[in-house]
Amino acid sequence: MPKLRTLVVVAGAAVLARRALRRRIRTSPLWPMPALDEPTSGRPRSRALRVLVAAREEVADGVVRLRLEGHDLPRWEPGAHLDLVLPSGLVRQYSLCGDPEDTSSYTVATRLVPDGRGGSREVHEQVREGMELEVRGPRNRFPLVEAExxxxxxxxxxxxxxxxxxxxxxxxxxxxxxxxxxxxxxxxxxxxxxxxxxxxxxxxxxxxxxxxxxxxxxxxxxxxxxxxxxxxxxxxxxxxxxxxxxxRFAPRASADGDAFEVELRRSRRTLTVAADSSVLAAVRAELPNTAYSCEQGFCGTCQQRVLEGEVDHRDELLTDAERGDSMLICVSRARGDRLVLDM
Missing domain, CATH: 3.40.50.80 (Nucleotide-binding domain of ferredoxin-NADP reductase (FNR) module)
Structure with a gap:
């Protein structure tokens, strides 16, 4: 019994220590910190999770709220968003608007955009209670900083x-x-x-x-x-x-710009990216199995390693460190005449 009592005391002290550490993190100038399951470079950026659409409710004219339930979901901080993989395979980003302390569910809301690119219409017309969906994240590029x-x-x-x-x-x-x-x-x-x-x-x-x-x-x-x-x-x-x-959940700038060349080093091919097209479109014309999803510089699916050349980054996702040697080819372009990709 004394040994058991000692183990209980030690375990309790460890819990208190972890809580104290979380409080120090939350009150430090670095809060909020990146999620532990979210690497700061490389791919994949975050693991995929399966969730159940436990509730669907219209909370305003043309606005649907979804409660997505799962087991031991990653925690998040205010300002974070979630990548929602829709039944068609489209990936769309939605801000989390529920309780960050709730690890059993995520809450998102989306407004129907009739003339949009199809994501919101799919949520409103096809996503129903009882369905299973895939989500990725959470990620936070809009953190709540400490201020006066x-x-x-x-x-x-x-x-x-x-x-x-x-x-x-x-x-x-x-x-x-x-x-x-x-x-x-x-x-x-x-x-x-x-x-x-x-x-x-x-x-x-x-x-x-x-x-x-x-x-x-x-x-x-x-x-x-x-x-x-x-x-x-x-x-x-x-x-x-x-x-x-x-x-932002729409691209800051279009993919248009000056024409340039892209060398795909491993494939031994050189492509021309037209002024009114994108690197992704040029690459997929040669390599049709190249992965992509949002085509807006948000999801990271099309991230590729850059071997040579200066990139005009137009995405809303990559960190400064990641932009040192990679790009999202759906929206970003070359600042000069040529890029070399590790493809």
Missing amino acids: SYVFVAGGIGITPVLPMLRALGEGAEWRLLYCGRDRGSMPFLEDIEKLGRGGDRVTVVEGPADVDGFLADVPEGAAVYCCGPQGLMDAVEERFPRVRLE
Whole structure:
């Protein structure tokens, strides 16, 4: 019995030590840290997981929320997103908007875009409760940093990465939010947001065009400014406040540019990438089995190693270290006349 009691005490001390370590990490300038199962370079970037669509609910006009259940799911921090592999094989990225402490489920929401590229339509028309889906991640390129105060601007479905941030900040932090949309019925999680604001002046809800300049006119020194929403809104915020942190789910720039050559070293082929085409299109014309998915510089499926040449990186995924010797060939291009890829 004494030996058993000693083991229990030691185990309890270890648990307390781990909790203390997590608290120190969360309060350090480096928080949030990359997930342990997410390598900082190379592929695959994250392991694939199978999840069950446990609930599907319309939370605003044209907006569907999915609760995806799994076992011992990787933890995430506010601002993280998930790669969702749809039944057709399309991969789309959605911000996590549930509880980061819940390791049994993930929550995402998507707005139907009738004239989009098909991902949102597939979610709305084909994804149903009881289905199994594959997810990858989570990944976080929109982390909640430590700051003296916070200013958020969200448009429509762009509220999804902001909602967990506001929950994490709670009442003790100084923050304010401009939340705009076509009308109240089209704005998901509006009741949750207004409850977090508790009826004060923290939350400004605008139906229709918002006065971004007025809202950002008195941003305090040392404040962290975040924005997610339609491209026009993000452009307006970035013009007014260039140091804003943005979350994009559409490519920053098109794949167009000057024509250049790409040598595929292992395949012993040299290709020409036209000014109005992409490296991926040129490569697949010769190597049709080359893997790709999102074609927007988000998922990392088409990442390739660069042996020679300077890359014009246009993706929204790779770290600075990864960009030293690799590129996403769906959107990035050459800065000069030639690139050499390890293909």
